[in-house]
Amino acid sequence: MFSPVTISRFQNIETPFYYYDLALLNKTLQACKTAADRYGFHVHYAMKANFNPKVLTAIQSYGFGADCVSGNEVKAAIDNGFGQDKVVFAGVGKSDREINMALDADIFCFNVESIQELAVINELAKAKNKKARVAIRINPNVDAHTHHFITTGLDENKFGVNSWQLNDVVDALRKYDNLQFVGIHFHIGSQITDLEVYKSLCIRINEMQDWFEDHGFKITVLNTGGGLGVDYHNPDTNPIPDFEGYFKVFKDFLNVKPGQEVHFELGRALVAQAASLVSRVLYVKNGQKKNFLVLDAGMTELIRPMLYQAYMRIENLSREAETGSQKSEVGSQTSEGQSHISHLKSHILKYDVVGPICESTDCFQKDVELPESFRGDIFAVRTAGAYGEVMASRYNLRDAIGSVYSE
Numbered sequence: 001m002f003s004p005v006t007i008s009r010f011q012n013i014e015t016p017f018y019y020y021d022l023a024l025l026n027k028t029l030q031a032c033k034t035a036a037d038r039y040g041f042h043v044h045y046a047m048k049a050n051f052n053p054k055v056l057t058a059i060q061s062y063g064f065g066a067d068c069v070s071g072n073e074v075k076a077a078i079d080n081g082f083g084q085d086k087v088v089f090a091g092v093g094k095s096d097r098e099i100n101m102a103l104d105a106d107i108f109c110f111n112v113e114s115i116q117e118l119a120v121i122n123e124l125a126k127a128k129n130k131k132a133r134v135a136i137r138i139n140p141n142v143d144a145h146t147h148h149f150i151t152t153g154l155d156e157n158k159f160g161v162n163s164w165q166l167n168d169v170v171d172a173l174r175k176y177d178n179l180q181f182v183g184i185h186f187h188i189g190s191q192i193t194d195l196e197v198y199k200s201l202c203i204r205i206n207e208m209q210d211w212f213e214d215h216g217f218k219i220t221v222l223n224t225g226g227g228l229g230v231d232y233h234n235p236d237t238n239p240i241p242d243f244e245g246y247f248k249v250f251k252d253f254l255n256v257k258p259g260q261e262v263h264f265e266l267g268r269a270l271v272a273q274a275a276s277l278v279s280r281v282l283y284v285k286n287g288q289k290k291n292f293l294v295l296d297a298g299m300t301e302l303i304r305p306m307l308y309q310a311y312m313r314i315e316n317l318s319r320e321a322e323t324g325s326q327k328s329e330v331g332s333q334t335s336e337g338q339s340h341i342s343h344l345k346s347h348i349l350k351y352d353v354v355g356p357i358c359e360s361t362d363c364f365q366k367d368v369e370l371p372e373s374f375r376g377d378i379f380a381v382r383t384a385g386a387y388g389e390v391m392a393s394r395y396n397l398r399d400a401i402g403s404v405y406s407e
């Protein structure tokens with residue numbers, strides 16, 4: 001929800017841009033920290049969700065670690081104040097250069113995704129006379145009940161090793177002297193809203209850690225990955241995810257042994273609600289069957305709706321500000337208010353809200369019910385703080401998108 005002051009501030013800023021609500025970001029981070037601290041759990045923020053420096057500075061100030069998936073993310077984490085002992089480095093395709101860089105930085109741990117990668121990290125660590133700490137990413141074969149494009153924990157995904165490869169994994173770990181095995185890592189998918197799924201994950205993790213211990217390997221880190229979802233439909237009524245419920249599932253179902261640390265890699269849940277994409281209507285095209293609103297932002301600024309058919313709430317802030325003031329009039333003069341309401345209702349239209357990019361897939365949403373909209377109206381696409389700005393591109397040689405902050 002945007003205050004009239006914020007909306008009038010937007011009028012004077014060139015669009016499109018990402019608008020960050022830093023107060024909400026801080027509230028969310030505090031809620032996560034309080035819930036995780038209750039059980040002594042460790043959170044490594046999944047930097048891929050958003051690496052805006054202001055966001056990173058806020059996140060590291062709560063003492064979270066960083067989950068990185070490229071050498072540049074490792075560097076950005078350290079440059080933005082995350083201690084290197086709280087950096088983990090995951091990814092199915094780490095290059096030699098990236099591995100060397102992370103070895104030089106003495107990061108906490110590599111989350112390793114294949115047996116061949118174990119060999120490469122061992123060799124590179126040996127050349128530096130170092131021991132690399134490694135956790136093995138295992139596919140738990142748990143269905144995350146989320147969109148198939150962002151499910152990762154099933155067998156035969158490109159990520160991690162499968163359970164039938166574990167004998168080869170322990171053989172490799174025994175053989176390689178420059179690796180120090182610290183634990184096991186899982187990640188079953190993203191935008192998970194059914195917490196029962198995490199119960200199934202805990203059961204698999206318990207089986208897996210018993211298997212490793214039976215084979216003589218002590219586990220000090222259980223890394224459960226990330227994936228906690230957010231409410232894209234109701235950003236105002238449900239702005240902060242249920243961190244308490246989420247961590248409690250792990251407290252109740254994960255078999256944590258003395259001396260073990262439990263790690264989480266949350267991305268979306270920490271940052272998604274804290275930003276909106278703010279854009280203006282360039283053109284209104286009224287057709288015979290359809291009306292189009294052409295915004296000055298498109299798939300180059302925010303690709304989630306186009307790439308994953310993701311729902312993200314779209315609001316006309318200019319008209320809502322107006323509707324809001326008419327609604328308050330309704331409260332004071334009932335009979336006239338009735339006519340206001342029907343007047344407003346008659347001006348709700350259906351629009352396909354599209355971007356300016358030369359691709360027909362460049363559509364945020366079809367058939368959106370909105371107040372009648374006009375050239376120059378300010379629009380917000382909500383819940384855009386995760387996988388928004390970071391996935392922007394320069395396609396069509398668009399300008400790089402900027403950011404505006406609440407304070």
Ligand code: LLP
Nearest residue numbers: 046187190191226227228265266267268387
């Ligand atoms: N850990 C690993 C190993 C991951 O692959 C991911 C996300 C995370 C943690 C953080 O997941 P989160 O808590 O944010 O769900 N671009 C897609 C989402 C891709 C997720 C990739 N991996 C989207 O916009 O929905």
